[in-house]
Amino acid sequence: MPERPRTYQTPRPVLRSIPDHSTGSTGPTRPMRLGVAGPVGTGKSSLIGLLCRQLADELSLGVITNDIYTDEDARMLRAAGVLDPARIRAVETGACPHTAIRDDVTMNLLAVEDLERDFAPLDLVLVESGGDNLTATFSPALVDAQIFVLDVAGGGDVVRKGGPGIGRADLLVINKTDLAPHVGVDVGLMTKEGRLARDGRTVIPLSRTDEESVAQLREWVLRILDRYRTGRHVALDPGPMAPHVHADGTVHSHQDAESDHTHDRTDEHDGSGGGSNVGHPGRVASVR
Numbered sequence: 515m516p517e518r519p520r521t522y523q524t525p526r527p528v529l530r531s532i533p534d535h536s537t538g539s540t541g542p543t544r545p546m547r548l549g550v551a552g553p554v555g556t557g558k559s560s561l562i563g564l565l566c567r568q569l570a571d572e573l574s575l576g577v578i579t580n581d582i583y584t585d586e587d588a589r590m591l592r593a594a595g596v597l598d599p600a601r602i603r604a605v606e607t608g609a610c611p612h613t614a615i616r617d618d619v620t621m622n623l624l625a626v627e628d629l630e631r632d633f634a635p636l637d638l639v640l641v642e643s644g645g646d647n648l649t650a651t652f653s654p655a656l657v658d659a660q661i662f663v664l665d666v667a668g669g670g671d672v673v674r675k676g677g678p679g680i681g682r683a684d685l686l687v688i689n690k691t692d693l694a695p696h697v698g699v700d701v702g703l704m705t706k707e708g709r710l711a712r713d714g715r716t717v718i719p720l721s722r723t724d725e726e727s728v729a730q731l732r733e734w735v736l737r738i739l740d741r742y743r744t745g746r747h748v749a750l751d752p753g754p755m756a757p758h759v760h761a762d763g764t765v766h767s768h769q770d771a772e773s774d775h776t777h778d779r780t781d782e783h784d785g786s787g788g789g790s791n792v793g794h795p796g797r798v799a800s801v802r
């Protein structure tokens with residue numbers, strides 16, 4: 515990433531104060547937390563760097579990176595000068611990235627909450643997962659929305675291989691489109707197949723060298739932030755439904771194909787295919 519002068523302005527946060535519930539006002543009580551997951555090397559840190567560059571002048575941002583054995587990604591982002599270095603913190607998971615973003619989110623939750631307290635009020639916290647495989651997704655207990663990142667260098671067929679991140683993350687990014695001619699990938703086809711795999715949910719082909727694609731990514735983030743703030747976005751768990759209890763005492767997990775109900779929600783679609791309200795066992799309506 516090109517160097518940028520290391521002076522940091524503290525943007526005036528859009529979320530100016532915690533809502534005063536005593537007066538009946540409603541609104542978010544904390545910043546939105548946006549996860550970025552995907553296989554190793556697909557460009558998660560670079561995408562976070564792009565977003566910091568695009569948004570740091572208008573939003574108050576924080577970043578948490580996850581690496582298994584190092585704080586490499588946090589150091590890379592600090593060195594790139596995209597944000598006040600103190601706003602970028604590393605979690606060293608010491609374990610499979612999946613474990614720290616989904617199975618036991620304690621380390622990450624503490625890091626996010628510390629950052630939110632130290633720089634309050636923040637607008638947006640970006641959480642990068644350690645690079646993992648196609649099964650890794652964030653728990654909705656940690657993030658409010660998530661981006662799954664693939665790249666063309668991994669092959670055009672990866673998008674057809676499915677999995678919860680490709681199929682149901684809030685956004686699928688197909689990154690490094692500038693490399694497509696060199697690796698024989700048809701970006702248009704890969705994007706179309708991504709939309710099919712996602713029942714029409716949004717797919718953005720991205721390259722850091724393509725300003726229009728970077729602008730699309732920025733717009734998507736601002737749109738979902740607005741939906742979150744106005745209560746129109748509720749975290750979706752792309753992964754398998756966790757065991758849960760219903761009011762009548764029934765405990766179940768939706769592992770059984772014969773489940774008699776769904777946890778539907780209306781997802782934001784980009785209108786390029788598929789339905790708008792997809793009933794599917796394993797989707798959670800909301801967490802109360």
Ligand SMILES: Nc1nc2c(ncn2[C@@H]2O[C@H](COP(=O)(O)OP(=O)(O)OP(=O)(O)O)[C@@H](O)[C@H]2O)c(=O)[nH]1
Pocket residue numbers: 553554555556557558559560561587644645646689690691692693720721722723
């Ligand atoms: N050509 C090209 N290279 C890119 C682009 N985005 C990222 N890269 C390169 O891809 C490599 C990996 O990028 P990272 O951002 O470190 O990927 P990552 O997913 O964070 O990697 P891990 O955290 O190790 O899983 C780096 O060499 C980046 O410079 C892009 O749009 N085009």
Ligand SMILES: [Mg+2]
Pocket residue numbers: 558559560587642
């Ligand atoms: Mg990284």
